[in-house]
Amino acid sequence: MSEPTTTMTRRERLRAETTREITAIALTQLAEDGPGAISLRGIAREMGMTPRAIYSYFATRDELITALTGDIATDLADTVEAARDAVPAADTGGRLLAWALATRAWALANPQGFRLLYGDPVPGYQPPEDGPVERAARRICGGLTRLAADAWPPAGRHQPAGVSWSDFPPAFFTGLQDDGGAEIPPASAALALRVWGRMHGLVTLEIHGHLAAVVHDPAALYRTDMLDLIGSLGLTPPD
Numbered sequence: 674m675s676e677p678t679t680t681m682t683r684r685e686r687l688r689a690e691t692t693r694e695i696t697a698i699a700l701t702q703l704a705e706d707g708p709g710a711i712s713l714r715g716i717a718r719e720m721g722m723t724p725r726a727i728y729s730y731f732a733t734r735d736e737l738i739t740a741l742t743g744d745i746a747t748d749l750a751d752t753v754e755a756a757r758d759a760v761p762a763a764d765t766g767g768r769l770l771a772w773a774l775a776t777r778a779w780a781l782a783n784p785q786g787f788r789l790l791y792g793d794p795v796p797g798y799q800p801p802e803d804g805p806v807e808r809a810a811r812r813i814c815g816g817l818t819r820l821a822a823d824a825w826p827p828a829g830r831h832q833p834a835g836v837s838w839s840d841f842p843p844a845f846f847t848g849l850q851d852d853g854g855a856e857i858p859p860a861s862a863a864l865a866l867r868v869w870g871r872m873h874g875l876v877t878l879e880i881h882g883h884l885a886a887v888v889h890d891p892a893a894l895y896r897t898d899m900l901d902l903i904g905s906l907g908l909t910p911p912d
Contacts, residue, residue: 871899
């Protein structure tokens with residue numbers, strides 16, 4: 674027997690559309706004037722709503738930012754996981770490259786979202802513990818750490834000796850344990866941070882407009898750097 678189809682009511686559709694419009698304007702505020710410019714009252718003015726009406730969607734500015742960053746972070750996590758999983762599990766180099774290229778493509782398609790997640794923090798905003806952003810961040814961090822662990826032990830030849838879990842904040846290790854990654858060696862977690870830095874370095878420069886004046890083809894530069902990274906880990910770079 675097929676599952677019953679759930680149909681949104683007209684009221685629910687209108688609420689969803691208004692919510693999307695609110696978050697879209699918040700991203701525009703971010704892009705034009707920085708993270709501190711996100712304002713429920715400003716959004717209400719632009720939409721022709723009363724402050725009281727917009728507060729029925731988001732009770733506070735922080736609630737709006739939590740919803741906005743949660744959706745953005747979850748979309749990024751979904752994107753990089755899908756790219757990784759499209760490559761056979763035995764091809765660690767290919768999976769790393771797919772993850773990296775998906776990160777760059779997502780960032781170029783969502784520059785405001787990338788800056789919100791990895792740029793300057795929103796003044797006065799403290800994300801809730803175990804909220805949607807933290808859960809998505811654990812997926813991204815844990816997924817990349819597992820890829821680094823899959824490259825172990827050959828990739829560890831340039832790692833410093835004596836790395837232990839005491840070198841990391843307790844919450845990082847707890848998060849890996851909660852996600853089933855307790856078997857990952859601490860040195861491979863340190864390696865994952867280096868890999869993350871390489872993956873995000875050129876993307877961050879490109880998103881902030883620093884590459885256009887110095888290179889004609891940022892995509893080729895990025896791919897070459899990622900292939901170099903993969904080769905340095907002792908993995909076979911994809912063709």
